[in-house]
Amino acid sequence: MSAQLSPVRSPARRGSNPVRILPEIQGLRAVAVALVVLFHLWPNRLPGGFVGVDVFFVISGFLITAHLLREVERTGRVRIVQFWGRRIRRLLPASLFVLAAIGVTTYLLGPLSAWPTIYRHIAASSVYIENWALAADSVDYWAQAVAAPPTQHYWSLSVEEQFYFVWPVVFSAVAFAVRAARGRFLGLARIVLGAIVLASFAYSVWYSATNPSVAYFSTLTRAWEFGLGGMLALVGLTRVRLGPVPRAVIGWTGIALIALSALVIRSSDPFPGAIALLPVLGTVVVIFAGTTGARGSFDAAASWRPVQFLGDVSYSVYLWHWPLIVMLPWVLGPLSTVAKLAIILASVVLAYVTKLFIEDPTRNATWLTARRAVPTFITAAVASALLVGASAVAPTVGQQMVASRLAEANAFAVTSCAGATAVVDPSCAANAAPVPAADIVFGDADPDIEKCFSQDSNGELIRCSFGDPAAPAGRVALVGDSHAGALAPAMMRLAAERGWALDVFLKPGCPWSQTTRFRPDNNVTAIENCSSWRDAASAALADPSRPYDFVVTTSYAIVGNMVVADGQATPYDASVAGLRASWGDFVARTGAPVLVVRDNPNWDRSPVDCLMATKDPGQCTESEAQAFSNPDPQIAAAAHTPGVGLIDLTEVYCPQGTCAADLGGITAYRDAHHLSRSFALSLAPVLGQRIDTALAALPPAPTKGSSG
Structure with missing residues (x-):
C-alpha cells in the first residue's frame, strides 16, 4: 500500500546525516525509562514517574513522522507495508520473547487463581490490544481487585503500535490527496495533524474528567501526545535561529518540566488531561532545543556513555522491569530495598542480552526482509498465534485444578x-492448613x-x-x-x-x-x-x-x-x-x-x-x-x-x-x-x-x- 508524491524537502532534517542517533533523544529515552522504573519500585517517592510513558509517546511521534517525511523526500511515496514490516522487526521479537517468559514463569510459579487473568492479558499484549483489555478491567469491579498482571506495562506498547498502524495510513491519504500538486503535502499534513491533536486533546481533557479509569488507557486520549511530537517534525526544527547557549537553556527547561511533572502529578489526578501538557511540552522543548554542542547542555550530559547505553536498551528495560516486580514476590514475598535494587540491575542486564541476541539479529536478518515484508508478517503472525493459543489453553488447565481444589474447600466449609x-x-479441632490455599x-x-x-x-x-x-x-x-x-x-x-x-x-x-x-x-x-x-x-x-x-x-x-x-x-x-x-x-x-x-x-x-x-x-x-x-x-x-x-x-x-x-x-x-x-x-x-x-x-x- 503506497501513494505517490513528488519529493519535498523535509523540515525534520538536521545536518547531513538524517538517520544518526541524536544524543538528546537517547537521553530522553534514558530519562523516561528511569522515571517509569523508579515509579514502579518506589511510587511514594516519585508519584508522577509514570509520565515517562508520555515522554516516550512524544519521542515516537517525532521520530516516526520525521522518518515518513524522509521517505517522502527520498522516494516520493509512503510505503506503508514496508514501514509496518520495519516496526514489527524492531519491536515484536523482544516483546513476544518477554511475553513467552512471563507465560512460562506463570505456569511454573504463578498463583493458580491468577492464571486466567495473566494469560488473558498475555494474549491481549501479543496482539497489542492490552490497553483496551485494561480499560475493560478498569470498569469491572472484580477485575480491579485482581493484582496487576505482569503484562500491565504493555498497555503503552499497544497504544504505540496502534499509532504506528494508523499514522502512515494518514500520511498516505494526505499524499494521495495532493498527488497532483507539488509542495502542498506539508501544508495539508500540518492541517490534518493539527486537527487530530486538537480533537484528541479536547477529548482527553473531557474523558479524563468524566471516566478517568478508561481514559488513562485509551489510544484516543493519547493521540495528541504523539501528534505534538509529529507536529514538531512537520513544522521544522531549523526555522528558529538560536545560538547554542539559548538552546541549552531551553533544553534544561524541558528537562525541568519533565522532572517537575514526575514530582507533582499524582496517580489520582485526571490523566491524561490538561495536566499531561507538563511532561509532553517538556519533551517537545528538549527535542526542539536539539543537539547544541554547548558545554553543560542536556545533550552534552546525555552524550555520556552510560546515559546513551540506557537510552539504547530502554525498550528492553521497559519490557523486563515490570514482570520482575510482579513475579519476584511469588518467590521472595514482599520486595525489600535490596530486592528492588536487584530488579534494576537485572532489568538492565536482561535488556542488554535481549538487545544483543533478540532485537538486533531479528531486525537485521536478511531472510526477514526478503520479498518485501512477507516473511516478516508471516513470522509475526505465527509467533503471535502461538502465544495466543498457549494463553488460551493454559488457563483451562489451571481452572480445572483450581475448581477441583475449591470444590474440596467448599465441601469442607x-x-x-x-x-x-x-x-x-x-x-472443634482446627484444620492443619487453611483451605482454600492462598x-x-x-x-x-x-x-x-x-x-x-x-x-x-x-x-x-x-x-x-x-x-x-x-x-x-x-x-x-x-x-x-x-x-x-x-x-x-x-x-x-x-x-x-x-x-x-x-x-x-x-x-x-x-x-x-x-x-x-x-x-x-x-x-x-x-x-x-x-x-x-x-x-x-x-x-x-x-x-x-x-x-x-x-x-x-x-x-x-x-x-x-x-x-x-x-x-x-x-x-x-x-x-x-x-x-x-x-x-x-x-x-x-x-x-x-x-x-x-x-x-x-x-x-x-x-x-x-x-x-x-x-x-x-x-x-x-x-x-x-x-x-x-x-x-x-x-x-x-x-x-x-x-x-x-x-x-x-x-x-x-x-x-x-x-x-x-x-x-x-x-x-x-x-x-x-x-x-x-x-x-x-x-x-x-x-x-x-x-x-x-x-x-x-x-x-x-x-x-x-x-x-x-
Whole structure:
C-alpha cells in the first residue's frame, strides 16, 4: 500500500546525516525509562514517574513522522507495508520473547487463581490490544481487585503500535490527496495533524474528567501526545535561529518540566488531561532545543556513555522491569530495598542480552526482509498465534485444578466443624492448613453471584433469585454492595435449608443509602449509575406485588463514608442519615424489618498476601481495633431507625480480639476485605441464629404507610 508524491524537502532534517542517533533523544529515552522504573519500585517517592510513558509517546511521534517525511523526500511515496514490516522487526521479537517468559514463569510459579487473568492479558499484549483489555478491567469491579498482571506495562506498547498502524495510513491519504500538486503535502499534513491533536486533546481533557479509569488507557486520549511530537517534525526544527547557549537553556527547561511533572502529578489526578501538557511540552522543548554542542547542555550530559547505553536498551528495560516486580514476590514475598535494587540491575542486564541476541539479529536478518515484508508478517503472525493459543489453553488447565481444589474447600466449609462454626464451638479441632490455599483463594467466589452485580458502567437493577420460588418459609432479600455479595453464599445456603425465596440486588461500591457517592476517581457516570440503581432497588424492595418478610443488607464501611456531606456536619453524618432514609422508608412503606450486618474487618495488608508470603497463618493477624478502625455508619443508623436490627459478627471474625486470616481451618478472605465463599458458607448456621435473634428482638413493625 503506497501513494505517490513528488519529493519535498523535509523540515525534520538536521545536518547531513538524517538517520544518526541524536544524543538528546537517547537521553530522553534514558530519562523516561528511569522515571517509569523508579515509579514502579518506589511510587511514594516519585508519584508522577509514570509520565515517562508520555515522554516516550512524544519521542515516537517525532521520530516516526520525521522518518515518513524522509521517505517522502527520498522516494516520493509512503510505503506503508514496508514501514509496518520495519516496526514489527524492531519491536515484536523482544516483546513476544518477554511475553513467552512471563507465560512460562506463570505456569511454573504463578498463583493458580491468577492464571486466567495473566494469560488473558498475555494474549491481549501479543496482539497489542492490552490497553483496551485494561480499560475493560478498569470498569469491572472484580477485575480491579485482581493484582496487576505482569503484562500491565504493555498497555503503552499497544497504544504505540496502534499509532504506528494508523499514522502512515494518514500520511498516505494526505499524499494521495495532493498527488497532483507539488509542495502542498506539508501544508495539508500540518492541517490534518493539527486537527487530530486538537480533537484528541479536547477529548482527553473531557474523558479524563468524566471516566478517568478508561481514559488513562485509551489510544484516543493519547493521540495528541504523539501528534505534538509529529507536529514538531512537520513544522521544522531549523526555522528558529538560536545560538547554542539559548538552546541549552531551553533544553534544561524541558528537562525541568519533565522532572517537575514526575514530582507533582499524582496517580489520582485526571490523566491524561490538561495536566499531561507538563511532561509532553517538556519533551517537545528538549527535542526542539536539539543537539547544541554547548558545554553543560542536556545533550552534552546525555552524550555520556552510560546515559546513551540506557537510552539504547530502554525498550528492553521497559519490557523486563515490570514482570520482575510482579513475579519476584511469588518467590521472595514482599520486595525489600535490596530486592528492588536487584530488579534494576537485572532489568538492565536482561535488556542488554535481549538487545544483543533478540532485537538486533531479528531486525537485521536478511531472510526477514526478503520479498518485501512477507516473511516478516508471516513470522509475526505465527509467533503471535502461538502465544495466543498457549494463553488460551493454559488457563483451562489451571481452572480445572483450581475448581477441583475449591470444590474440596467448599465441601469442607459445610461440615459441622469448619470455619465460623468451628470458631463459635471450642470443641472443634482446627484444620492443619487453611483451605482454600492462598494461591487460589481469590477465585473462591460464587459464580452465580458474580452475575448478579450491576457494574459501574450501568445503573441497571439485576434481580437474582435463589432458594424455593414457592417461598414456603417466606420471601427474603439481600441488598447492598460487594460486601453484601460476599455474604450471599451464606444467605443462599440458608434459603436452601430453610425454604426461603431469596432475591439478591447487588452493585459494587454502592450502599443502599440515600446519599450521593463520592469517588476519588471522579467517575461521574459511576456516581450517577449508583443513584439510579439505588432508587430502582428501593422501588423493587417495596413493590407490594412481591412483598418481603425481611431484608438483609450490609456495605463496605469505607465506601459508606465516601459520600457528599450534603448539609451534614461530616460525610459520616451524611452517611448515617442516608442509610436511615433508605431503611426507614422501606420499613414505613412495607412494615417489614431490615437486618443490617456490621461490616467485616478491613485489613491494612491483605491476609491473602500475608499467607502467600509467610505460609504461616499465625503471622497473619490484626488487632480488632486496627481492623475496624474505619467507623461503620451502619451501626449508628441501625440503632436510631425503627424496624431495623443490627447483626454484629465481630467475635466470629476476631475471636478474643484478634482478627485472623485462618478461621476454623478456612482462609476467611480472598483479598483485604472480601470474605471467601468457603468461609461465607461456613457462616450460614451462625448467621441464621443471629437473624432469628435479631428478628425476635425487634418491636412490632410500624403500620404500613406511617412515618418511621
